[in-house]
Amino acid sequence: MExxxxxxxxxxxxxxxxxxxxxxxxxxxxxxxxxxxxxALDEAGIEQVAAASFDAEDVAEDRAAAALAEVIxxxxxxxxxxxxxxxxxxxxxxxxxxxxxxxxxxxxxWHEAITIATLPPFDRVSxxxxxxxxxxxxxxxxxxxxxxCLDIARDAPRLVRVSPFRSNEVRLxxxxxxxxxxxxxDKTAQITANxxxxxxxxxxxxxxxxxxxxxxxxxxxxASARGFDILLIAGASAITDRRDVLPKAIENAxxxxxxxxxxxxxxxxxxxxxxxxxxxxxxxxxARSPKLNGFDWVLQRLAAGLEVTPADIMGMxxxxxxxxxxxxxQPRGGNGSASAHKVAALVLAAGQSRRMGETNKxxxxxxxxxxxxxxxxxxxxxxxxxxxxxxxHQTDEVQEALDGLDVDFVYNPDYASGLSTSLKAGLxxxxxxxxxxxxxxxxxxxxxxxxxxxxxxxxxPLEGRxxxxxxxxxxxxxxxxFGREFFKEMQGLQGDVGARHLIGLHDDRLxxxxxxxxxxxxxxxxxxxxxxxxxxxx
Numbered sequence: 001m002e003x004x005x006x007x008x009x010x011x012x013x014x015x016x017x018x019x020x021x022x023x024x025x026x027x028x029x030x031x032x033x034x035x036x037x038x039x040a041l042d043e044a045g046i047e048q049v050a051a052a053s054f055d056a057e058d059v060a061e062d063r064a065a066a067a068l069a070e071v072i073x074x075x076x077x078x079x080x081x082x083x084x085x086x087x088x089x090x091x092x093x094x095x096x097x098x099x100x101x102x103x104x105x106x107x108x109x110w111h112e113a114i115t116i117a118t119l120p121p122f123d124r125v126s127x128x129x130x131x132x133x134x135x136x137x138x139x140x141x142x143x144x145x146x147x148x149c150l151d152i153a154r155d156a157p158r159l160v161r162v163s164p165f166r167s168n169e170v171r172l173x174x175x176x177x178x179x180x181x182x183x184x185x186d187k188t189a190q191i192t193a194n195x196x197x198x199x200x201x202x203x204x205x206x207x208x209x210x211x212x213x214x215x216x217x218x219x220x221x222x223a224s225a226r227g228f229d230i231l232l233i234a235g236a237s238a239i240t241d242r243r244d245v246l247p248k249a250i251e252n253a254x255x256x257x258x259x260x261x262x263x264x265x266x267x268x269x270x271x272x273x274x275x276x277x278x279x280x281x282x283x284x285x286x287a288r289s290p291k292l293n294g295f296d297w298v299l300q301r302l303a304a305g306l307e308v309t310p311a312d313i314m315g316m317x318x319x320x321x322x323x324x325x326x327x328x329x330q331p332r333g334g335n336g337s338a339s340a341h342k343v344a345a346l347v348l349a350a351g352q353s354r355r356m357g358e359t360n361k362x363x364x365x366x367x368x369x370x371x372x373x374x375x376x377x378x379x380x381x382x383x384x385x386x387x388x389x390x391x392x393h394q395t396d397e398v399q400e401a402l403d404g405l406d407v408d409f410v411y412n413p414d415y416a417s418g419l420s421t422s423l424k425a426g427l428x429x430x431x432x433x434x435x436x437x438x439x440x441x442x443x444x445x446x447x448x449x450x451x452x453x454x455x456x457x458x459x460x461p462l463e464g465r466x467x468x469x470x471x472x473x474x475x476x477x478x479x480x481x482f483g484r485e486f487f488k489e490m491q492g493l494q495g496d497v498g499a500r501h502l503i504g505l506h507d508d509r510l511x512x513x514x515x516x517x518x519x520x521x522x523x524x525x526x527x528x529x530x531x532x533x534x535x536x537x538x
Contacts, residue, residue, distance in 0.1 A: 001052055003052045005050055005051075016049060016050070022045075061138070064146050073160055075158070075163075085136035085138075086134065091125045095163050097162055100156065113141045115135045116132060119131055124199070124300050166303065172206040173232070176209075176236045179507050181506075188287075207223070230303070239269050246282040259271075262294050262320075266462045270295055270313075272310065279302050294316065343481065344430055348442060350392025350412045351392070356530070371445055375442045375444065376442075382452035384456070386434075395411055419495075427490060436482060438452055438479045446519035466482070467511070471513065476512070
């Protein structure tokens with residue numbers, strides 16, 4: 001192909017490289033110039049045109065793209081019409097996209113004129129969804145290079161195909177402990193049924209048993225006797241080892257554990273097994289949520305009749321950070337947080353500090369700063385997205401002590417009625433997109449921002465970590481991080497109580513983070529405690 005500037009009178013049959021708009025002429029680039037076109041250009045006074053001229057060794061862009069599409073498109077893939085050197089491929093069914101990535105990459109590396117862009121391999125696709133586009137970059141492709149790419153595509157099965165979803169009979173077993181909420185199990189069953197219906201499968205049964213190997217083994221044997229295409233097992237607590245309850249029960253029932261864990265987040269704690277040649281999945285905690293997670297990637301392949309091997313799972317890590325993609329909460333900016341869940345700090349600073357005597361303990365200076373300011377500055381250094389400070393007793397003095405700090409104040413007129421009123425006042429001020437709150441007490445001056453950051457990093461409701469508690473030598477301390485799912489229960493609190501009792505009610509949603517420092521156990525309520533703290537800090 002020759003490309004350049006040609007005299008208009010010699011450009012018959014050439015392809016226009018740039019659009020031309022003049023009196024009586026409005027030609028788009030890519031137009032093959034005819035005799036009439038040349039006459040119109042001459043009449044408009046255009047003596048030269050930028051164009052491309054083909055020879056016998058060139059294949060015009062549309063013909064080249066169409067030829068490549070014919071040998072690339074496989075099962076359940078339809079081919080669109082060629083236009084401007086482009087041909088699009090579409091799915092004719094709902095299923096999973098299967099690509100020969102190695103050969104596609106060979107073609108893309110072969111010659112710059114020939115390109116193929118696709119969706120990611122194993123993407124879930126819908127009927128009529130575009131899967132790939134073949135684009136010839138210039139106006140023609142060299143014939144010899146096109147033939148080489150066609151040969152690559154012909155070497156083996158088609159490069160782009162769709163494996164359709166099948167109507168799989170799926171059974172779900174859920175284990176439970178004393179603290180397991182029936183409401184949560186019901187919700188998990190419904191979410192699972194919905195997830196399956198979206199991929200043309202169905203939940204044939206859902207059963208429950210104790211979180212014990214013998215009880216689960218009996219349920220697995222029963223499910224096997226009834227028959228299934230896929231068996232799902234959701235444990236009351238996350239699988240932590242190949243010898244844990246779920247894998248042990250599967251093996252005792254005659255199954256085989258193939259792989260534990262995956263480099264996808266959320267979804268790390270998935271278990272891949274088989275029983276009588278049928279797939280069995282031990283579910284990660286995030287499977288209880290309808291949001292996209294690593295479990296979906298495995299389930300969709302199985303539902304489309306594709307084998308999933310340990311190597312397949314281990315290869316999912318690149319692109320496997322699902323918590324930061326647009327289908328989940330947006331990444332936060334500005335504070336360096338790695339969490340995809342928006343966390344606010346709820347700082348309680350409304351109390352009357354009666355045990356301290358006449359002095360409001362929050363206004364006592366420690367290290368040259370009022371205790372409450374020291375607490376807020378610690379929070380400001382952490383990964384929290386926003387700070388709500390609840391005031392009550394001596395509200396003007398407390399706000400003055402925090403002058404210049406970017407916080408959202410809320411006044412609790414019922415502060416004398418107890419801690420619960422301040423907690424509810426703060427909850428009412430939160431933004432709708434807050435996923436969790438760190439309940440921070442103002443009288444714990446030794447707590448560092450690192451404590452808050454580690455709580456936030458551990459927080460992941462989708463993985464079952466909806467309450468995060470710091471501990472020191474086995475003792476639980478403060479602050480505590482609670483997920484949004486508990487806000488309604490907090491709103492129902494009465495009197496001088498906080499939300500700590502929720503920890504015992506929801507230990508299936510709890511994670512404890514051990515710290516070396518005892519600071520998270522130390523609050524300053526009395527003059528004696530204040531004196532002891534000052535002596536230890538000097």
